[in-house]
Amino acid sequence: MIEIERLTKRYGATTVVDDVSFRVEEGAIAVVVGTSGAGKSTLLRMINRLVAPSAGRVLVDGEDTMAIPEDALRHRIGYVIQGYGLFPHRTVAENIATVPRLLGWEKRRIAARVEELLDLFQLDPGEFAQKFPHQLSGGQQQRVGVARALAAKPALLLMDEPFGALDPVIRSRAQDDLLAIQRRLRTTVVLVTHDMNEAFHLGDRIAVMDRGRLLQYASPGELLLRPAEAFVEQLVGTAERPFRLLSLTKVGEALEPGHAEGEPILLSATLRDALSQLVWLGREALPVVDAAGAPAGRISIAQILRHGRALP
Amino acid sequence: MSRRAFVLRGLALLLFVAFVTAPQLFAFVFEPLAANRAPAIYNQGSLLALTLSHLRTVALATLASTVLAVALGILVTRPWGQEFLPLSRAIVNIGQTFPPVAVLAIAVPLVGFGEKPAFIALFLYGLLPIFENTLTGLTGVSPQTLEAAKGMGLNARQRLLQVELPLALPVILAGIRLSVIISLGTATIGSTVAAKGLGEVIIAGLQSNNLAFVLQGGLVVALMAVLIHDGLGLAERMAARKPGRHGGEAA
Numbered sequence: 036m037i038e039i040e041r042l043t044k045r046y047g048a049t050t051v052v053d054d055v056s057f058r059v060e061e062g063a064i065a066v067v068v069g070t071s072g073a074g075k076s077t078l079l080r081m082i083n084r085l086v087a088p089s090a091g092r093v094l095v096d097g098e099d100t101m102a103i104p105e106d107a108l109r110h111r112i113g114y115v116i117q118g119y120g121l122f123p124h125r126t127v128a129e130n131i132a133t134v135p136r137l138l139g140w141e142k143r144r145i146a147a148r149v150e151e152l153l154d155l156f157q158l159d160p161g162e163f164a165q166k167f168p169h170q171l172s173g174g175q176q177q178r179v180g181v182a183r184a185l186a187a188k189p190a191l192l193l194m195d196e197p198f199g200a201l202d203p204v205i206r207s208r209a210q211d212d213l214l215a216i217q218r219r220l221r222t223t224v225v226l227v228t229h230d231m232n233e234a235f236h237l238g239d240r241i242a243v244m245d246r247g248r249l250l251q252y253a254s255p256g257e258l259l260l261r262p263a264e265a266f267v268e269q270l271v272g273t274a275e276r277p278f279r280l281l282s283l284t285k286v287g288e289a290l291e292p293g294h295a296e297g298e299p300i301l302l303s304a305t306l307r308d309a310l311s312q313l314v315w316l317g318r319e320a321l322p323v324v325d326a327a328g329a330p331a332g333r334i335s336i337a338q339i340l341r342h343g344r345a346l347p
Numbered sequence: 348m349s350r351r352a353f354v355l356r357g358l359a360l361l362l363f364v365a366f367v368t369a370p371q372l373f374a375f376v377f378e379p380l381a382a383n384r385a386p387a388i389y390n391q392g393s394l395l396a397l398t399l400s401h402l403r404t405v406a407l408a409t410l411a412s413t414v415l416a417v418a419l420g421i422l423v424t425r426p427w428g429q430e431f432l433p434l435s436r437a438i439v440n441i442g443q444t445f446p447p448v449a450v451l452a453i454a455v456p457l458v459g460f461g462e463k464p465a466f467i468a469l470f471l472y473g474l475l476p477i478f479e480n481t482l483t484g485l486t487g488v489s490p491q492t493l494e495a496a497k498g499m500g501l502n503a504r505q506r507l508l509q510v511e512l513p514l515a516l517p518v519i520l521a522g523i524r525l526s527v528i529i530s531l532g533t534a535t536i537g538s539t540v541a542a543k544g545l546g547e548v549i550i551a552g553l554q555s556n557n558l559a560f561v562l563q564g565g566l567v568v569a570l571m572a573v574l575i576h577d578g579l580g581l582a583e584r585m586a587a588r589k590p591g592r593h594g595g596e597a598a
Binding site: 083085106107108110116119121122123124134180 | 498
């Protein structure tokens with residue numbers, strides 16, 4: 036768990052981060068969004084003390100970060116930046132082993148950990164361990180960057196625009212992979228982005244920042260239904276609102292009894308996916324099946340529309 | 348490395364070793380140049396001994412230049428050392444601007460004749476390329492790489508030794524190579540102040556008007572420079588062999 040308390044950063048007369056407080060529960064993903072210059076990155080960099088706060092404090096698992104030596108603190112917090120900053124003179128395996136080596140892990144333990152992470156990120160150790168970063172594609176570099184940050188099993192992972200350098204197709208896959216890995220490891224994540232879709236896709240909670248101030252910190256649904264300020268509403272995108280809302284609900288939560296003809300939809304799909312499928316196929320309803328393929332009921336356009344409204 | 352380049356290197360090295368160890372074998376080449384029955388091959392000392400002491404002076408001077416120039420380069424690229432950049436630049440620039448002959452003239456009254464004044468001249472002359480290349484190499488490391496290193500908890504010393512220096516190494520080596528080559532040639536004037544070296548052969552030739560001597564001295568120095576340049580170039584490529592590093596010269 037991480038608690039940010041009245042965190043402030045001033046450079047001379049300008050306040051870059053202004054009295055920001057929020058807390059991220061154990062195992063949750065908090066996404067910080069805002070326009071560029073909103074102070075998102077500065078906020079993130081104050082958590083691992085790459086930037087010294089002017090006021091306020093950060094608690095990681097109840098412990099004040101100022102009480103932990105700088106380097107020791109950073110060994111405990113994973114950090115991924117846009118462009119990843121992989122060491123060009125070191126192999127993939129050496130890159131991933133960076134923090135364990137600094138911590139003086141035994142060689143065998145490091146090798147095992149590297150292999151485990153490569154497997155986790157679907158990079159065949161035999162093929163990739165000895166490659167150099169420039170021999171990898173953008174998506175592979177990104178995975179190595181995240182694997183390196185997770186190497187010493189940090190309780191907290193900080194990510195600054197980690198998908199910014201990827202093209203849209205690879206980006207959405209990388210986001211799904213991150214979600215899957217995060218759900219498995221239960222690492223607490225604080226992620227900075229300016230991409231609202233990314234925020235809604237990944238965030239358990241979203242912190243909206245503007246000009247150094249935290250405007251709202253809430254779940255994606257609440258952000259849509261009860262935006263705290265006009266700026267939040269604008270940032271969320273008024274035209275996009277119903278679709279974002281639909282993408283937050285799973286088909287399973289809006290299931291109707293009965294059947295329908297046509298290509299079945301999975302229980303775990305979002306209402307947005309279901310709607311798009313219905314519109315595309317020109318049908319009023321489609322059957323719903325569970326992961327094993329057994330029929331579970333049906334979903335209709337009318338039912339979906341009921342879930343895309345601001346007031347139920 | 349191509350086979351032909353390898354053979355060529357081997358032959359050049361063989362020629363060099365044969366000439367400095369048994370110069371008499373090559374007397375027939377130089378005889379036409381030696382007028383008035385003067386000796387065709389340098390006979391006032393062992394060519395091998397002169398070559399070795401020439402190399403020794405150059406090696407010691409370059410080593411000293413490297414230590415100081417790399418240390419200065421590291422110092423001025425640290426956040427707390429940045430203000431020393433103008434001063435350091437001024438020092439190494441003076442070293443380069445001041446002609447080695449003038450340094451010899453000033454050094455002799457202070458430290459006497461022999462190897463010492465030659466060492467001082469070469470040391471000062473060799474600073475600039477190494478310093479500038481160290482600077483280029485260290486400032487050329489990507490800010491993202493450094494940010495990531497810092498964010499992962501590498502302290503300043505670990506960042507320098509594990510990230511910055513390894514990445515800058517090929518460029519620093521290029522600077523050292525340049526400095527060695529300049530020094531090999533410049534060291535010949537050390538013989539004017541009685542430093543043992545191949546300059547002796549050239550000066551002896553000039554004094555006795557013996558073109559054969561002049562040519563011998565010049566050729567040995569030139570061949571040595573080519574071989575060392577090539578050898579260090581190989582070492583640089585080895586250092587830059589790991590992909591992703593940027594090699595090449597920047598002086």
